[in-house]
Amino acid sequence: MTTHDEHADAASRAAALLSELTAGEPRGSWSAPGRVNLIGEHTDYNDGFVLPFAIDRRTSVVAAERSDGMLRVASTFADEPVEVALADLPDLFPGSDVPEWAAYPIGVAWAAVAASGISPTRGLDLAIASDVPVGAGLSSSAAIEGATAAALNDLWSLGFDAVALARIGRTAENDAVGAPTGIMDQMAAMLGRTDAAIFLDCRSLDTDVVDLGFAAAGLDVLVIDTGVKHSHATGGYRDRRDSCERGAHALGVPALRDVSVGDLARAQRLLDDTTFRRVRHIVTENERVRETVATLRAEGPRAIGGLLLASHASMRDDFEISVPELDTAVEVAVATGAIGARMTGGGFGGAAIALVEHAAVERVGDAVRAAFDAAGYGAPTIFTVAASEGARRDT
Numbered sequence: 001m002t003t004h005d006e007h008a009d010a011a012s013r014a015a016a017l018l019s020e021l022t023a024g025e026p027r028g029s030w031s032a033p034g035r036v037n038l039i040g041e042h043t044d045y046n047d048g049f050v051l052p053f054a055i056d057r058r059t060s061v062v063a064a065e066r067s068d069g070m071l072r073v074a075s076t077f078a079d080e081p082v083e084v085a086l087a088d089l090p091d092l093f094p095g096s097d098v099p100e101w102a103a104y105p106i107g108v109a110w111a112a113v114a115a116s117g118i119s120p121t122r123g124l125d126l127a128i129a130s131d132v133p134v135g136a137g138l139s140s141s142a143a144i145e146g147a148t149a150a151a152l153n154d155l156w157s158l159g160f161d162a163v164a165l166a167r168i169g170r171t172a173e174n175d176a177v178g179a180p181t182g183i184m185d186q187m188a189a190m191l192g193r194t195d196a197a198i199f200l201d202c203r204s205l206d207t208d209v210v211d212l213g214f215a216a217a218g219l220d221v222l223v224i225d226t227g228v229k230h231s232h233a234t235g236g237y238r239d240r241r242d243s244c245e246r247g248a249h250a251l252g253v254p255a256l257r258d259v260s261v262g263d264l265a266r267a268q269r270l271l272d273d274t275t276f277r278r279v280r281h282i283v284t285e286n287e288r289v290r291e292t293v294a295t296l297r298a299e300g301p302r303a304i305g306g307l308l309l310a311s312h313a314s315m316r317d318d319f320e321i322s323v324p325e326l327d328t329a330v331e332v333a334v335a336t337g338a339i340g341a342r343m344t345g346g347g348f349g350g351a352a353i354a355l356v357e358h359a360a361v362e363r364v365g366d367a368v369r370a371a372f373d374a375a376g377y378g379a380p381t382i383f384t385v386a387a388s389e390g391a392r393r394d395t
């Protein structure tokens, strides 16, 4: 749309955008964070375990009411607002031709209407701005979904709890956007806690808050965004999900959550090599998540480096979702002193995380930048993140 102060936070930019859109009085401002997954990758849609934390980069939604029954969404990352009639919402997805970015917030409205059975009539303007980098594997999508879901929950008096709102976000992602993801990102965006990760059982959706203690231990989490863009609506992500479903079917279990490390020898006899390695990643990754939780609680964050590295190796070699830029980021970070490192998120691009001594942050970042330059890769974007609060109403 028009120019915005790029240095203002997401809430101010969303408020500025809303005032360009309408003279209507803002009814409030809501926000939700992106996430880093500390460990547990591709385990969510296998009914398994994950350990994400919400980060201190957020997406904000500022809303004003309209009287004409239209839902209009505008965003600082799109040229034009997108408008749909609320009366048309129930039949809008799947198969809508709204632009992909708008399918996130409008998809949340669609899923919220379906889940609640209400028929809102007044209309809304929603202005969206974000500090979560897009395509970096930090779930900018769940941040939009979480902020929109929190806003609609209040504006339409839906009375949903955080887990119900996470489910609405996932429905939007799966059925409106068309990305066959699990529920990890939406749960992290809704339930995140300062200085803590969320240990989530993706079958029961039971959660446990796990203190991270990074700052107290003098550690920072470095995000190394490779700049290699990925999309979960296409290609590799869907293919991995299909492999997991095939593996579970061949092994006669409802989901790979039901396969233990002790079952792997039998799995190797029954499955082709590729499917076996996909299964082995999921089975061992579930173990690593549980071990990471136990290790954090018993010994603290300095003891989890080996688990992070083993997770990365499993994604690189068995699940085959890493890319050379992510491998370089991990290898160089560890070679220059990181306690542990791994790619985070769905893979095929995006970001790696490194757990680094506060005093070594510059050194590790410089070494990764130099290695990318030497390899002829595009320059990475490197920044630290802190574990933060989930979705909330800000004003």
Ligand code: GAF
Binding pocket: 037, 040, 041, 042, 043, 044, 045, 139, 181, 182, 183, 184, 185, 232, 345, 346, 347
């Ligand atoms: C993406 C998906 F959205 C999540 O559901 C999860 O599967 C993740 O990739 C991989 O762990 O972020």
